[in-house]
Amino acid sequence: MSYLLDRFIDEKEIIICGGSGGVGKTTTSAAIAIRAAQRGKNVLVLTIDPARRLADALGIKIGNEETEVPLGELGLNAPGTLHAMMLDMKRSFDELIEKISPTREVAERIFSNRLYQNITTAFSGSHEYIAMEKVYDIHRSGRYDLIVLDTPPTRHAIDFLEAPKKMVDFLNAGIINIMLKLYFQTGKIGLKIFRGGIESLFMLVERVTGGEILREVSEFFLSFEGLYDGFKNRSDAVMKLLKSQKSVFLIIMGPQEVNLDEAFFLYDKISEMGLPFGFFIMNRVHLLPEGFKWDRDKKRKLESLIEEDEKFIFDWIEKYISLSKRDREVAMNVISRTKQPLYLVPEFPEDVHDITSLKNFIDNLMSGEILR
Amino acid sequence: MQKSDFFSKRLLWVTGKGGVGKTTVAISLALLAAESGKRVLLIEVSPTSRISRFLGIPEIVYKEREILPDIFALNIDPRYAVEEYMKLQLKFRFLYNRVLKNKLFRIFATALPGLDDLTTAGKIWYMENLKRKDGSPLFDLVIVDAPATGHCFNLLRVPRATIETVKFGPIKNQTQPIQDLFTDPERTLVNIVALPEEMPASETLEFAEKVRSLSIPLGVVFINGVYPEVDEERFMVLSQKLANEGMEDVVEILSSIEKKGTMQKKYVKILEENFAPNVVKIPFLFTPSFTREELIRIATIINVEMSVG
Numbered sequence: 001m002s003y004l005l006d007r008f009i010d011e012k013e014i015i016i017c018g019g020s021g022g023v024g025k026t027t028t029s030a031a032i033a034i035r036a037a038q039r040g041k042n043v044l045v046l047t048i049d050p051a052r053r054l055a056d057a058l059g060i061k062i063g064n065e066e067t068e069v070p071l072g073e074l075g076l077n078a079p080g081t082l083h084a085m086m087l088d089m090k091r092s093f094d095e096l097i098e099k100i101s102p103t104r105e106v107a108e109r110i111f112s113n114r115l116y117q118n119i120t121t122a123f124s125g126s127h128e129y130i131a132m133e134k135v136y137d138i139h140r141s142g143r144y145d146l147i148v149l150d151t152p153p154t155r156h157a158i159d160f161l162e163a164p165k166k167m168v169d170f171l172n173a174g175i176i177n178i179m180l181k182l183y184f185q186t187g188k189i190g191l192k193i194f195r196g197g198i199e200s201l202f203m204l205v206e207r208v209t210g211g212e213i214l215r216e217v218s219e220f221f222l223s224f225e226g227l228y229d230g231f232k233n234r235s236d237a238v239m240k241l242l243k244s245q246k247s248v249f250l251i252i253m254g255p256q257e258v259n260l261d262e263a264f265f266l267y268d269k270i271s272e273m274g275l276p277f278g279f280f281i282m283n284r285v286h287l288l289p290e291g292f293k294w295d296r297d298k299k300r301k302l303e304s305l306i307e308e309d310e311k312f313i314f315d316w317i318e319k320y321i322s323l324s325k326r327d328r329e330v331a332m333n334v335i336s337r338t339k340q341p342l343y344l345v346p347e348f349p350e351d352v353h354d355i356t357s358l359k360n361f362i363d364n365l366m367s368g369e370i371l372r
Numbered sequence: 373m374q375k376s377d378f379f380s381k382r383l384l385w386v387t388g389k390g391g392v393g394k395t396t397v398a399i400s401l402a403l404l405a406a407e408s409g410k411r412v413l414l415i416e417v418s419p420t421s422r423i424s425r426f427l428g429i430p431e432i433v434y435k436e437r438e439i440l441p442d443i444f445a446l447n448i449d450p451r452y453a454v455e456e457y458m459k460l461q462l463k464f465r466f467l468y469n470r471v472l473k474n475k476l477f478r479i480f481a482t483a484l485p486g487l488d489d490l491t492t493a494g495k496i497w498y499m500e501n502l503k504r505k506d507g508s509p510l511f512d513l514v515i516v517d518a519p520a521t522g523h524c525f526n527l528l529r530v531p532r533a534t535i536e537t538v539k540f541g542p543i544k545n546q547t548q549p550i551q552d553l554f555t556d557p558e559r560t561l562v563n564i565v566a567l568p569e570e571m572p573a574s575e576t577l578e579f580a581e582k583v584r585s586l587s588i589p590l591g592v593v594f595i596n597g598v599y600p601e602v603d604e605e606r607f608m609v610l611s612q613k614l615a616n617e618g619m620e621d622v623v624e625i626l627s628s629i630e631k632k633g634t635m636q637k638k639y640v641k642i643l644e645e646n647f648a649p650n651v652v653k654i655p656f657l658f659t660p661s662f663t664r665e666e667l668i669r670i671a672t673i674i675n676v677e678m679s680v681g
């Protein structure tokens with residue numbers, strides 16, 4: 001794939017690695033970033049939850065600090081530079097609020113709201129939202145030639161694409177706030193003007209939860225009133241950047257059939273939203289050695305060379321062959337469905353926890369085979 | 373853990389990092405339980421039904437149905453759970469239709485953080501608690517094919533968090549039995565599936581610690597995809613011999629299997645040290661796909677391992 005990946009490294013400013021959990025997204029993102037540094041780029045890799053030993057090996061600290069990875073000291077010669085950053089959700093959110101709040105008091109009021117505290121951690125999509133927001137912010141600073149985003153492990157891989165819109169919709173619930181204000185100011189009588197569900201909704205919520213939560217929700221939206229435009233503008237700008245030719249999306253996946261639906265779902269969403277797509281990366285593929293043949297001669301020869309109790313290796317080889325067939329079938333399925341290139345990365349039977357193994361992983365990544 | 377102890381519970385959670393084989397283990401456990409004569413309910417909490425994909429059956433929905441003999445399955449979509457919950461609160465049909473169809477309600481439901489998790493947890497409790505006319509439980513065992521550890525933790529924590537937040541009133545009263553079920557070692561076990569690799573192993577240790585901090589009982593750690601063990605020295609000698617005979621390609625395949633097995637050893641050991649005797653090792657099956665046959669094979673393996681352990 002070298003040429004395809006290298007082309008994106010050279011041409012793009014943002015590479016976004018998406019895909020479901022457990023497919024090697026973080027390691028692949030780190031490897032792509034290092035490759036970019038080797039090609040002379042000043043690159044930042046933004047991650048949420050890297051493997052601790054990999055983070056340690058690279059010297060990445062928890063928190064929103066852009067830490068330079070001393071490639072030279074680690075024995076990786078690269079003309080470019082590599083920075084890594086591990087996103088701290090809570091802090092990123094606070095920083096954003098500070099940035100768009102008109103006054104310090106407004107920000108403080110929001111910080112002290114219990115609902116806000118929950119939202120930064122519990123609102124589905126808040127992690128994704130803040131990751132996108134951070135990419136936008138750093139990109140605008142112009143500090144790097146390239147940003148590689150390792151998307152958060154979500155329940156659903158597309159969550160991160162929908163996060164900005166969801167967030168804006170959510171905060172646009174100003175209408176609820178108006179209703180709530182009326183509810184508290186005038187009591188139930190005032191609500192006669194609202195026919196339909198709203199009155200009964202509030203009655204319901206109050207009955208179930210007591211008035212407490214309603215009051216907090218109301219306060220929350222009240223605090224956000226002046227911030228809505230800021231949110232909306234930034235969110236629009238984020239989407240515009242992601243849709244531009246400066247960005248490219250890659251989908252990382254595993255070779256098992258059960259991964260297909262999720263990958264297709266994500267791919268469809270990416271196309272539907274008009275986001276620029278690069279290619280699929282299929283990790284952990286069982287590749288056969290080039291020109292490998294498993295014929296009668298070979299079996300006979302192998303049989304003559306091994307002991308009786310080593311016969312299990314026949315079984316190993318045959319199983320490996322069937323796995324490699326399966327992997328290729330799944331890969332072909334992706335290509336024929338999407339008409340997009342797919343990159344097969346051989347299974348890498350080592351831990352990636354230090355620079356040597358990371359180096360090997362990059363070699364492994366670059367040694368794969370492209371299907372289209 | 374003895375198999376009889378394990379299956380005498382009422383609610384078995386199966387969680388783990390993404391891609392470790394939670395669904396495989398959950399279905400296998402359901403097969404085992406059903407085989408021993410239990411009526412099992414398999415609950416999945418996932419936006420897309422993975423169980424139906426594994427078994428090649430029509431989509432599993434919010435309403436339970438029998439998918440295999442004595443195995444029922446349902447998928448909890450939090451949206452339906454919220455709706456159902458609200459319906460239970462609102463006695464008047466005309467009211468809830470008005471409320472639930474309301475777009476504002478949807479936004480409002482998102483504004484109450486944890487509402488979807490609470491109603492999902494509530495639905496799990498509700499299903500476990502279903503009774504026949506004679507008062508005996510409708511299902512002998514409920515197995516939850518839970519989301520990945522992060523989200524699963526939220527589900528396990530939400531009853532306690534809710535009780536701490538609301539302190540009194542109807543919500544507190546409704547949440548208490550859920551919390552009681554989740555923390556009862558006679559009824560509930562949280563089981564973790566892990567691959568013998570760095571991230572899944574360390575995540576398993578962290579998650580187990582967090583579950584303990586909630587006073588929720590931990591069950592079995594299933595180490596999935598364990599590669600065959602080989603004598604390293606002997607393997608070296610053999611590889612050398614084969615390479616000398618020009619069979620480098622065979623050596624390449626063998627050594628990729630051997631290397632992975634060697635890499636795994638360390639993590640198998642870490643998991644065993646931390647969770648023995650409640651550890652079940654499931655070998656890597658080298659199978660291209662997971663059909664019923666493979667699931668039964670895994671069930672058999674779990675059966676043997678648990679009978680020994």
